[in-house]
Amino acid sequence: MDEAEAGSPARKGDERRHRLRLRLLFDGAYAMIEPFFDPDQGWAGQPLEHLAYRIVRENFPELNAEEVHLLVVAAHRVYIERNPDRSGHLPRPEELRRVVFRC
Secondary structure, eight states, X not given: OOHHHHTSOSSTTTOOOOOHHHHXXXXXXXXXXXXXXXXXXXXXXXXXXXXXXXXXXXXXXXXXXXXXXXXXXXXXXXXXXXXXXXXXXXXXXXXXXXXXXXX
């Protein structure tokens, strides 16, 4: 596994961000799971953000559980930032618990 895949910057000084592979997947993952954060898409007033984990896991099987969690939490945070008036029903990102997948 090379440094970019391991989550390290490509070269010291060039890139300060980590997990570049996840950053490349983020836009696609966000587009898939954004509807689960929308209050109009809930079931009996309950948000469906827990289904985001399943969608990410099914569409990106190469990701481990930690990477799936990181993508969902990042998408959750972005949704709240982009939709402050439509995100009061969601728990704060730091309140999200890890979902454990059993095969």
